[in-house]
Amino acid sequence: MSFDNINRKSYIYRDADERNQMRSNTFIQELKAFPAVPGQPPDFSSLNPETYSVAFLQAAFFQKYNETEQSKYFMIINRRCSPFINYNSPDNIGGRRLVTLRINPNNLPGFNNWKIFNLETGDTSLTFNKNDSQFVFIGDFMPGEGKLFKIAPVMQEGGTLVANEVINGVSFTCKDTVISNGKNIMFSGHSNTISFSDSGTIIMNNANFYAGDTLAGSSSQDKNGFKAL
Numbered sequence: 001m002s003f004d005n006i007n008r009k010s011y012i013y014r015d016a017d018e019r020n021q022m023r024s025n026t027f028i029q030e031l032k033a034f035p036a037v038p039g040q041p042p043d044f045s046s047l048n049p050e051t052y053s054v055a056f057l058q059a060a061f062f063q064k065y066n067e068t069e070q071s072k073y074f075m076i077i078n079r080r081c082s083p084f085i086n087y088n089s090p091d092n093i094g095g096r097r098l099v100t101l102r103i104n105p106n107n108l109p110g111f112n113n114w115k116i117f118n119l120e121t122g123d124t125s126l127t128f129n130k131n132d133s134q135f136v137f138i139g140d141f142m143p144g145e146g147k148l149f150k151i152a153p154v155m156q157e158g159g160t161l162v163a164n165e166v167i168n169g170v171s172f173t174c175k176d177t178v179i180s181n182g183k184n185i186m187f188s189g190h191s192n193t194i195s196f197s198d199s200g201t202i203i204m205n206n207a208n209f210y211a212g213d214t215l216a217g218s219s220s221q222d223k224n225g226f227k228a229l
Helices: 016-025
Strands: 009-012 028-035 057-062 072-078 097-103 113-118 124-129 136-141 146-153 165-168 171-174 177-179 185-188 192-196 201-204 215-217 226-228
Touching (some): 028 057
Parallel strands (some): 171 192, 201 226
Antiparallel strands (some): 009 057, 113 146
8 A cells, every 4th residue: 555654653442541642643533342243233322332441452544655635544453363153142252343433523634524445345434524423333343353444535535425515725636426415515714726537526416615715726627527406
């Protein structure tokens, strides 16, 4: 992945000092680990998460060399290694865990709507509003398993907005179709620049688009990326 070795960070979650450092320095506010149950995702309201002292998770954060996108990368590792056998009894579950996370919005600037991708499968794990306080499910982890993720704004990657979008002081390329789904899009602040790939489009559907004098396109073709319905 050509990650920048200098900017890598890793945190052992059950260590209080490292957990607090992760909260302060990264976009993850909190992690929770649950003993695995059949069905995915389950109803987490009926499950009890493990306490910090026995949540054997590790979180690592990366940045690519010469990154030009508004993207970040992270890995979650399940450090429990006792083997999973089956769901017949609690003793057979071993180290298999379900993991959720909550975002720190202050450390994820520029956009409200974000997507998390599993880089092994290419699947979009979820689309979420960074300002929501709920925990989001990121995967079923076998004993000793780590999963590598990419987190990126919907306005860059394409998809359907789940909240009003406020874009503040960023330059980015819209790479695929963005559908407003009744959510407003506002370019705020200064020095916002947007360009479009061949498949990049913003479709405003029953919503308002605000650009003011803060938006610049990177070429004369970029105005063709906007469509109103």
